[in-house]
Amino acid sequence: MSGRTISDKIIDAHAIDDDAGAAYRRVRIDALLGHDATTALLIDDFEKRGLTIWDRERVILTNDHFSPPATIERADISNKFLRFARDKKIKNLMLDKGICHQLLVESSLCQPGSLIVGADSHTIMGGGVGACATGMGSTDILFALATGTTWMRRPETIRVRLVGTLSPECSGRDIVLAMLREIGEAGAQYRAIELHDLAEPRLSQDDRFSISNMAVELGAKFGVFVPDEITVAYCTKRDGVAPTNLVVPDADAVYERTVDIDLSKLRPLIAKPWCPGNVVNLTEVDALPISVAFLGSCSSGRLTDLRDAADEVRGKSIHPDVRFVVIPASVEVFKQALNAGYVTTLTEAGAIFNHSSCGPCGGIDKGVLGADDVCISTSNRNFRGRMGHWESRTFLASARTVARAAVRGSIGPDLYEEAQ
Template sequence: MSGRTLSDKVIDAHTVDEHDTNLFRRVTVDAVLGHDATTALLIDDFERRGVSIWDRSRVLLANDHFSPPATAERADISNRFLAFAREQDIPNLMLDRGICHQLLVEHRLCQAGGLIVGADSHTVMAGGIGACATGMGATDILFTLATGTTWLRRPETIAVRLHGELPAQSAGRDVVLALLAVLGESGAQYRSLEFHDESTTRLGQDDRFAIANMAVEIGAKFGVFVPDEVTEDYYLQRDGEFLGTPVRPDADAVYERVIDLDLSGLDARVAKPWSPANVVPLRELEPVRITSAFLGSCASGRLSDIAAVAEELADRKVHPEVRFVVIPASVAVFQQALRAGYVETLTEAGAIVNHSSCGACGGIDKGVLGAQDVCVSSSNRNFRGRMGHWQSRTYLASPRTVARAAIRGVLAPDLYGTREDS
């Protein structure tokens, strides 16, 4: 028998019936994630069918899209969702605490070696700490809530080996944008992207979250890092112990493809409208005048991202023609940024720091774009109309690149000259 990949092992460990075909498996799940906008879609069916939740302790629900609601319609959706969560006595209801994907990785429900499903495509982000996590539609989530199981087709695996040392000016966002340039939007469709961090100094955990989060932009079912000392340190800091099972692939695991990515020469990358895969090196981009900058979403908005932006904005000012919106990914991150003094630095520079939620990422609130707006964003998608008006344009970049563009008022190839020149 050939060696197994990480996702092979996780699926095998959760298989209900060992006699299932090798292609499709019915599997148990360790946790279910849901938020207001999508969970609301399944409530009527849930109640009409008279089902009950198989294990309330394994469900995490968060109101992150409409937090707080910006319209009466969204307030009604939010209230319906919250009423459902309370009626079902969900112990892990995270009320106005941030983005569900960040809240998941901050919670003990998320463990290495776990299998997690969520009613949102970016559930895949939990792979940043060694879990196999994936998004599903409302009907599939309803089935899982009722049974604690789901069906999975065993994905082929693409191994991504990270070598060299990432330059100080670059971040996980630049890594995943470089990978998007290689594979495109469908290059990993229904595959597991298995990340092997063999870099000289190892990527930080926030960088890994950014990469795992955007694995779904390449079409991946899972985007999972092989656990190592960085993973173990994260769990020790979060839980005081490592409770999970650090699943690692066999030495002779069979991969559909192996991609070696040398980080040493990886400079800033930018995704141009209207695709996360429309990637070019910043140094090759024609200068673009911007009206808006955004740091936030489940793809960023973590402490190291905010720290990098605060470093860039220290004793500087946001360009007078740019609105720079910053949204920490969770209230816990917000509090850490407050204690570190980052929020004061940002606001003194002219940035707007908002309550932890999805915000402008999905064109929901707190910085929605108008027809003439041009935005540089650290979010994960730049499709037409994603952040607001159909005619607006969004460029994706790392938090540091976003900050430098906000200061200059232009996304330009020379942003990474000396600090005084940028």
């Protein structure tokens, strides 16, 4: 028998059928994640069928899309969702606490070696701690919510090895943009991306979350890091106890292919409209004034992102023609940033802080774009109309690049040279 990858091992460990060679396996799940916008879609069917939740303690529900609601319609959706969660006595109802994917990795339910499904594609971010986490549609989540199981096809695995030393100018966002440039938006369709952190020094946990989060932009089913001492330190600090199920690949594991990303050669990258895979070096982008800068979303908005942005704006002012919107990924991140002084630094420079939620990332509220807006953003998608008007333009970049552009008022090939 050939050696197994991480996803092979996790799927096998969770299988509850008897046919190891079947194209699809029925598997038990360790946790389920849902948010207001998609969970509301399954409530009527759940009630009509008289279903019960398989395990109230293994469900995380958050109201992150409409927190707080900006319209009457969204208030009604939010209230319907909250009534359902309270009626079903969901233990982990996280009310106005932040974006669901960030709250997932802040929860002890997200463990290395676990299998997690969620009603949103970026559930894949749980792979940052060595979990196999994936998003599903509302119908599949309805079944999983009632049974604690789902069906899953075993994906082929692409091994991505991260080697070398990351420049201080770069972060996990630049790494995943490099992966998009190398592999392509559909290059990992229904594959597991298994990430081997061989960097010196190792990447931070925040960087790993950014990379796993946007693995889905490559089409991946899972974006899972090989757990190591960084994983152990994060989970131990979070849970008060070390994780016990560190699933690693066999030495002879079989991969569809291997991609090496040399971090020593990586320079700040940017994704041009209107797709995340339209990636170029920042030095290759034409000079262009911006009107909006956004730091937030589940792919960023973590403490190190706020730290990098604060470092860039300290003692400076946001350009008078730019609205710089900052949304921490969770209330916990916001509190940590407050204590570290990052909120003060960014606010004094002219940034606007909003409540931890999805906000403009999905064109929901708190900074949506108009027709003439040009935005540089740490969000994960820059599809046409994603953040607002169909004619608006969004460029994707790291928190550091976003902050530099907010100060300068434009992007361009000399953005980093000018800041030296």
